[in-house]
Amino acid sequence: MMDRLPEKIIVNSSSYIDSNVGLTPYYWGYHTCPAGHKYGPAARDHYFIHYIMKGKGIFQLNKDTYSLMAGQGFLISPNDICYYRADEDDPWVYTFWGFNGIDAAQYLNRAQLNSANPIFTHTYDDQLAQLIDKMIHLSTIIQSRDIMFTGLLFQLLSILIENSSGEIKSEHTKELYVKKAIDYIHRNYSNKTSIHEIANFVGLDRKYLSTVFKNISGVSPQEYLVNYRINKACELMTNPALSIGDIARSIGYDDPFLFSKVFKKIKGCSPRNFRNSL
DNA sequence: GACGGTATCTTGGTAGAATG
DNA sequence: CATTCTACCAAGATACCGTC
Numbered sequence A: 001m002m003d004r005l006p007e008k009i010i011v012n013s014s015s016y017i018d019s020n021v022g023l024t025p026y027y028w029g030y031h032t033c034p035a036g037h038k039y040g041p042a043a044r045d046h047y048f049i050h051y052i053m054k055g056k057g058i059f060q061l062n063k064d065t066y067s068l069m070a071g072q073g074f075l076i077s078p079n080d081i082c083y084y085r086a087d088e089d090d091p092w093v094y095t096f097w098g099f100n101g102i103d104a105a106q107y108l109n110r111a112q113l114n115s116a117n118p119i120f121t122h123t124y125d126d127q128l129a130q131l132i133d134k135m136i137h138l139s140t141i142i143q144s145r146d147i148m149f150t151g152l153l154f155q156l157l158s159i160l161i162e163n164s165s166g167e168i169k170s171e172h173t174k175e176l177y178v179k180k181a182i183d184y185i186h187r188n189y190s191n192k193t194s195i196h197e198i199a200n201f202v203g204l205d206r207k208y209l210s211t212v213f214k215n216i217s218g219v220s221p222q223e224y225l226v227n228y229r230i231n232k233a234c235e236l237m238t239n240p241a242l243s244i245g246d247i248a249r250s251i252g253y254d255d256p257f258l259f260s261k262v263f264k265k266i267k268g269c270s271p272r273n274f275r276n277s278l
Numbered sequence B: 001g002a003c004g005g006t007a008t009c010t011t012g013g014t015a016g017a018a019t020g
Numbered sequence C: 001c002a003t004t005c006t007a008c009c010a011a012g013a014t015a016c017c018g019t020c
Helices: A104-110 A126-140 A145-163 A171-188 A195-202 A206-217 A221-237 A244-250 A256-267 A271-276
Strands: A008-012 A024-032 A038-042 A047-054 A056-061 A064-069 A072-076 A082-086 A093-100 A119-121
Touching (some): A064 A072, A104 A206, A126 A145, A171 A206, A195 A221, A244 A271
Antiparallel strands (some): A056 A082
């Protein structure tokens, strides 16, 4: 399969992209790098996974330098300043996935991937080959490419999670704190809920919960709560029986104008305009 | 009711201390 | 040594009032 690939492919997600949903694919690509081909030092605003199919190269992040070869991959998280370069004698051939979304960090964490632990190893097996084959055919899908792309991205993350050892070491209890906080948010978003209250429920100091939450999930508890509420509001918009005020109260905002302000900040348009565009 | 301005409250980032 | 907490302060969120 690898041999009949052209030197370089880039497929964009196309269609409507909403980076506030759980997982948002941006693009996928394949690159046979020329000798010494390099990137950076630079940062991106989204997650970026590379998987090396052939050859070798180096990847630098946070003063650490990793010598990588076929069968290995690396994660670049938003705002990570990194540098990577293909080998001079045996330059790498890699595929890459660019994506984002409020749940992205959680999925990556389940695969034990983050800025502190950006490297993974996975042999190029049938499962991965089939996935990459499907990614190549994404370019032929026009109307629903974003949906298919999201599905394939979930498949990649599933492969990486299954591939990880499963032991989360000291992160385990922290993960549980975050899971508990998220469960609480999912059950109580429709009430007036403060971060202090969530921290009390989890049994941690609010500042410490915020720190742990951000480390594990990539967003602060407040950001997560607000995004979750606004996504719920979007779902409620499809019910014509509910006024904007009804929806605001349904997701925990007593003041419809405050809801409108928050909605506009996150979605870029007022709730009314959003509903009209449905 | 929709919206804008503003005062007040809440939250998050950070550094460093306390605890086991 | 890792985990957890505390204090300070800036930034952002919220409540509330006035205007249209």
